[in-house]
Amino acid sequence: MASQKWIVEKAVAWLRKNPNLEAKDLQNKFSEVYSVEVSYGTAWAGRQKALDKIYGSWDDSFQSLFNFRAELLANSPRSIMEIDTICNGDNVHFDKLFVALQPCIDGFKNGCRPYVGIDSTALTGRYNGQLGATCALDGHNWMYPVAWGVIGSESKDNWTWFMSQFKKAIGHPPALAISSDACKGLDGAVKKIKNIKDLPIVDLVDRLRQMTMELWEKRRKIADKLSGNILPVIISELKAKTKGLGHMRVCKNRHKAEIFGNYKDLTPWPHVVDLHEHTCSCRAWEVTGKPCCHALTFIQAGRNVDLGSFVHEYYSVARFKVAYSGTIPTMTDKSQWPNVNMGFKLLPPKLKIGPGRKRKNRFKSSDELGARKLDKCETCGEVG
Known part of the structure; x- marks a missing residue:
């Protein structure tokens, strides 16, 4: 019989190579590699313990946000990271988070159209928070992440706080258009976002930085091959x-x-x-x-x-190149981040967890559910 310790050890090795493995994937791998039948519950519990070994304690990840911010600002002083807290007696709990990397801000203001879409997607970790984001569009009509954050729920107060931070980040671009519920659950902006939504919060934020860095490098290579005036x-x-x-x-x-x-x-x-x-x-x-x-x-x-x-x-080709001209900050491993003492221990948010397993896939909007009747413009008669 496979012990819990043995299961965790094997899961750690697999998850280090592929953090996107789900409990069902681990079940299949145990069956294929070791001919061991493991229940879904055992695989899920083993995965959670393996992730704790890889990323550290979920509770401690909130306190590590201050260390992450210190390292981020040391490498990119004009980036913005706001951590909002709430007091409950003598305890200080995490409440909200906002991150805007300076290259993303500059690239949006100087290389993209004055349009941003705002949306959020539910996190699937140990609490029911929301990952919110603002995305622009570059000259290719590709989604361009500008800022993101974590809020407890999609309430008026939380969105007001998030948008006030976003306003501080981008200022007052002329003729700015803002569209809500327009990032398609963020999956369009970062295709693999659903596979990291259950990470501890500091690792989630760091992985988003890395994914943005990879995206910038990929599109910068495309920009380097372009010539002429218009794309x-x-x-x-x-x-x-x-x-x-x-x-x-x-x-x-x-x-x-x-x-x-x-x-x-x-x-x-x-x-x-x-x-x-x-x-x-x-x-x-x-x-x-x-x-x-x-x-x-x-x-x-x-x-x-x-x-x-x-x-x-x-x-224009020039604007597209400007959009990705900035350098996303590189950072060391969390063990080398500055150790910031805030005078208190930042505790996880006090949020209720609903019963059952959380869904990772978002609910699709009506315009994504397949064929539908297209609206016709009364002026020109065209559909779309």
């Missing part, structure tokens, strides 16, 4: 949209034109395009920064036209 993917997208526009008619007036067409029911429609102002009466050009189908109809009527000259600089 090639944007030019290819616009060229594809110029096909099939022959049904529209153009009535020019110097740099302005009236574009005529018909809806499917043959009802006529006109739109006014101004190439100098980069505007169209459908407003799609102003909103997206890329010429709409009406503008493209007018543009392609000319000769030797540079499509890139009609695209906003948000989609």
Whole structure:
């Protein structure tokens, strides 16, 4: 019979190589490698003890946040990390956390569009907190993590605190648009986020830093290969949209034109395009920064036209390179972090744990559940 000690020893070795292994995965490995049948409960308990051996005590991980902050700020002095606490008698408990790395802040302000999506996903560790994040979009429309944090629940007070910290981090970017419930549970921003949501909090925060560093390096390599003014993917997208526009008619007036067409029911429609102002009466050009189908109809009527000259600089190669030009701070192992004495022991949050095993996969929104009826624009008649 396999002892608990033996199970933990084997689980530690496997989890060091692959921290994403679940209890069911460990069950299968014990069966395949050692021909030992282990119950799910035993595998789950063994995994928890193995993780404690690897990452240290879950309770102590909250106190280690101060050490992490000291090491982070030593390597990136302009980064922001706020730790909010709550007192219960003589005890001090963890309440909330906010982290914004300076390269992410600078890259967002100088390389991305003034748009951020905000969302959160439930943590699956030993308490029912939420991992919140703000994500922007780079020129490729790839999600760009700007800041993240841990809050107890999605309450008004917690989100107010989180957003006030975010405001301190980014200041007042002009024409900033904020969309809530828009990060798709963060899975879109960091594909492997669900596999680290049960880590002790200090290891969770550190792993998010590492994943951001890996993402920056990957996209920086892509940026180094780019040349020209506008991102090639944007030019290819616009060229594809110029096909099939022959049904529209153009009535020019110097740099302005009236574009005529018909809806499917043959009802006529006109739109006014101004190439100098980069505007169209459908407003799609102003909103997206890329010429709409009406503008493209007018543009392609000319000769030797540079499509890139009609695209906003948000989609430029230069902006994309700036977005990832910063260096995410590298850090040593937690055993080498400064030992910060706050004069108190930071205890875990006092949160109730619901019955049953916590789900790791988020609930998908209605627009992700497969085929659905697409809305049609009343102005241009297009769907999407």
